[in-house]
Amino acid sequence: MSTNEDLPRFIKMIEDKIASKEVRKFKAFDTTKKKVKMLDDEEEEFKAEQEKSFKELTNAIMLRTKERSSQFGNFMELLEQKYINGNKKKGKQKSEYDIDDETFEKIQAERFGKKSKKVKK
Numbered sequence: 001m002s003t004n005e006d007l008p009r010f011i012k013m014i015e016d017k018i019a020s021k022e023v024r025k026f027k028a029f030d031t032t033k034k035k036v037k038m039l040d041d042e043e044e045e046f047k048a049e050q051e052k053s054f055k056e057l058t059n060a061i062m063l064r065t066k067e068r069s070s071q072f073g074n075f076m077e078l079l080e081q082k083y084i085n086g087n088k089k090k091g092k093q094k095s096e097y098d099i100d101d102e103t104f105e106k107i108q109a110e111r112f113g114k115k116s117k118k119v120k121k
Helices: 004-019 027-083 101-112
Strands: none
Touching: 004 027
16 A cells, blocks of 8 residues: 555656656656645644644643532432431421321311211320
8 A cells, every 4th residue: 555655656656657658658647646645734724723623622622621520429429418418308398288087087077977986096
């Protein structure tokens, strides 16, 4: 497989074959030879541009990784505060709708017209 470093060698080989009349000279060869030299310069610019964009991408990835890490840390701190630092609930808490059995039976009797049964405690 050839690389850009091989181009001058190939051009010289072809020019030598043209000089020895083994190969006919075409106008396209001169045009292509000029374009190849231009590509060498453009390739260096392209490589520099690629390196720059690669560095920018790497920096963006690193920054996003740090942001996610800090977000996760904040999330863990919130969980610690919620579950470790005193928000402990002891026993079952009653809601506003919790009533004892006797009151329940009384309400049932009023609604449905039945006698309430006495509940033993």
